Amino acid sequence: MSSAFIAVHDLPARWRNRHLFTFADTDFGDGARFLSLLRCWRADDARCDRLHYIAIAGLTPPCDELAAIWPMRVPGVHRIELDAGRVVLTLAIGDEDMLSRLWARVDAFHVGACADPKRIAKTMARFAADHATVSADVSLEGALRASGFESVSTDNDRLVARFAPRWRVRRHEPPIAHEVKTREAIVIGAGLAGCAVTSTLAERGWKITLIDRHNAPARDASGNPAGVFHPIVWRDDSIAARLTRAGFLLALDRWQALERAGHDLKRSRSGLLQIADTNDDAEALAQAIARFDYPREYVTPVSSDEAARIAGVHVTRGGWFFPRGGAISPAAICAAQLAQSGDALTTRMNTQISRIAYDGTRWQVFDTSDVLIAQAPVLVLANAHEAQRLAHLHGEPTRSVRGQLSLLDTSALDGLRVPVIGEGYALPLSAQRTLIGATYDIDDPDREIRDAGHIENIERLANMLPDVARERAASFEGRVAFRCVTSDRMPMIGQLADESLARRDAAKLSGAWPLDLPRAPGLYGAFAFGSRGLVWATLAAELIASQIEGAPWPIERELAEAIDPARFLLRALRHGEITAS
Ligand SMILES: Cc1cc2nc3c(=O)[nH]c(=O)nc-3n(C[C@H](O)[C@H](O)[C@H](O)COP(=O)(O)OP(=O)(O)OC[C@H]3O[C@@H](n4cnc5c(N)ncnc54)[C@H](O)[C@@H]3O)c2cc1C
Known part of the structure; x- marks a missing residue:
């Protein structure tokens, strides 16, 4: 050429x-x-x-x-x-x-x-x-x-x-970089969300102050011993299916780069098996996989015999297999991302942020004694449940869902070869240690481990891995953590709206589209990852970095709008639920 x-x-x-x-x-x-x-x-x-x-x-x-x-x-x-x-x-x-x-x-x-x-x-x-x-x-x-x-x-x-337009040819300006004097950002929250944003911005030459209330990263939901990652495959190629596909592939790509740089993410390599809820579902999914012509390396339908051979233990029915899916350690990902961020990173652990403010050019964050902890032109709220409070989001769109995991030592699942998901999940941590879970208790703040939770985990799993029914729940170790979810079960990722401006202009915005909304300059959110932090975190970081830098977005706009943190505000404006104040 x-x-x-x-x-x-x-x-x-x-x-x-x-x-x-x-x-x-x-x-x-x-x-x-x-x-x-x-x-x-x-x-x-x-x-x-x-x-x-x-x-x-x-x-x-x-x-x-x-x-x-x-x-x-x-x-x-x-x-x-x-x-x-x-x-x-x-x-x-x-x-x-x-x-x-x-x-x-x-x-x-x-x-x-x-x-x-x-x-x-x-x-x-x-x-x-x-x-x-x-x-x-x-x-x-x-x-x-x-x-x-x-x-x-x-x-x-x-x-x-x-x-060289001589008249107005477009309604909205295309993405443009957030203008800053210094490429400095504050990230609140050092879980999967905050660590991914930190390393992605650091790679692009930003200096980051990463703040967390705990004494080390990955202590809350991202502190589970391991989690599973896989895309969603369903009968239609829904927004959720397309988004999880994008998140899954991007995450795999970036994790491989971390592994090439010498980090051990404790990632399983033999694929992940999903057991169908019913035989009809297994059949319908097999047809959908054929219709979409998905390659075998993405997903492949499996009969119950094939599923049992892959799993290494009995299964109740067939399902589908993700050769590139698996289990990974969220804390190891966080550690690797922070290590990669090098000198660009300043960490402020043991610091709880109770208030944020904007002085016209910089975001300022204050601790519980109202001491100014840091200020920068860009602020990313990656602090799960607390993000909506700090940003005063309309309608408080997130809720907390307690989840209890159970750790089985020397159990009927010792032969398990790959992570298996379905109504619950089981993943081998080592030869005689299996992690199973997880309960889904909406608005339940109890941090104590409960026997009832272990029993529930076993019962749910027994519907797909029948051998586990032999286990008696009483003496298990476990862990409790809290998922942050929205009512539409989609994450909140991207630039936040300027809610006071939107409120002032509520009448004008009653028919608004996402691009019409006034946005808070330099304020972004990456939270409400629900049960899928592993597939959302990398995509969130990439989308937010693209928005900050005015770079092409990594996904279709329709998909970005489905996870836009302003979508609940937009709906409220459209339904006339917000009036000028
Ligand atoms: C039982 C259970 C099982 C799960 N299994 C899986 C799985 O298999 N696969 C999967 O992909 N996902 C799974 N998830 C979900 C996954 O763990 C979460 O989606 C993910 O960890 C969320 O990451 P995060 O960074 O948004 O939140 P977190 O990890 O909760 O991090 C938020 C951080 O913000 C900090 N913070 C909050 N407020 C403040 C403040 N005001 N000031 C300073 N710091 C603050 C917190 O200390 C915390 O460190 C599971 C969740 C649970 C509960």
Whole structure:
């Protein structure tokens, strides 16, 4: 591939002295354009700090050079990091319409022939940065002009254009970096959520003050001895299924990077088995897996015989197997992420934050004696149950769900080879130690371990692993922790709304969309991870870092809206439940 296309976009000059440069390509083809741009970026001493390349691509790797990094063959948006995270390839698997589902500010577009020039030109106008350049098939000329682009030159079948709208062509500005004098952030909460945000921001050159009320990270929900991770597969490709798929794949990718850096995350490697609740469910799921044409490395249906062979113990029925799912230690992930953050990190343990305030440019956080602990332009609330109180969120959208785990020593499950989930879960911690759980007690604050909880864990599990019914519950060790959940069971991830402004403008916002809402400058949330902290934490960190830096979002906008921490406020505004105060 000639590098003429690079000159068309006035590169490398345009990315010099920039933090971020984003290139979007609707026609990834054999990947040669991406590889040329990558070589050009690597060769340029004055390159931008981070190069984002968004591409609409197919499921199969387009060339040998990209085969090693190509994502699993499942639909959605995949993010691949190269050059220690400084080059980010966002692959949107699907047709040209995928571009319109993303959310990004784009500096340069490469567009091939397309089925719907008007639609693609409108999408480009929504995404274009000031003076964004376009190299496109000439057939797009009229559509581009109508969307605010002016033609610079044409050459045979290609044209070069520039974004120069003479009238308003879009309702909302595309994502833009939060303007800061110093790249400093405060993160409250050192569990899975806070540690992931810390390491992701540290990797991007931010200095972080991480605050927790305990004397060490991962002491609350993230202090369980192990947890399971897997995507959801269901009969339709629901928002929850797409989101957990994105979270699962991103987490796997980042955990592998931590492991390559020498950290032991105590991750199991033999897959994870899900036992269906009923034979009808097993049948329906097998059909869905075939219909979606999921690759075997993602999920595969299993009969009850196959399930028993994989599990190494008796099972009541079949289900499906996730070869890349498994169990992992949340505390080991947190420790690895904090170690990777190095000098960028200052920790303030044994510090309970009771109040936050904004002075117009910086967020300030105060402890229980009202002493100012830290201030920074960016604040991330990763403190589970306490986040809604600190942020005064409308309607207090989160609740607490007590969960009790039981630890079985030398039990009927000693032969268990892989984590098994279904109505409950069982995961082998070592040859004669199995973790089972977990109870789900809404609004129950009791921290004591209860025999009734152990009995419940065993009964639930016996419906899928019948051998466990032989166990007597009385003498088990256990652990109690509290999940933080929302009413729609989706996490709260992203920039918080400016609730007082929204309240003032309630009448105007009664038909608002998420992008219409006023947002609190520099204030983000990563909480309410429910029972899935392991799949949400990495995705949360990536989405929040992208929002802070004005980088392309790692998932479709529709998915980000499903976890938007302002969604309950938005619903209340739409239902007229909020009036101007
Ligand atoms: C019994 C049980 C079993 C589970 N099993 C699984 C599983 O198998 N797989 C899975 O993915 N997930 C599982 N989960 C869920 C998972 O543990 C959570 O989703 C995850 O740990 C949440 O991480 P977090 O960082 O949001 O919260 P936490 O780990 O609770 O961290 C929040 C931190 O904020 C700190 N904090 C709070 N308020 C303040 C304040 N005001 N000032 C300073 N610090 C503050 C706390 O001290 C705490 O360290 C389970 C949960 C339970 C209870």
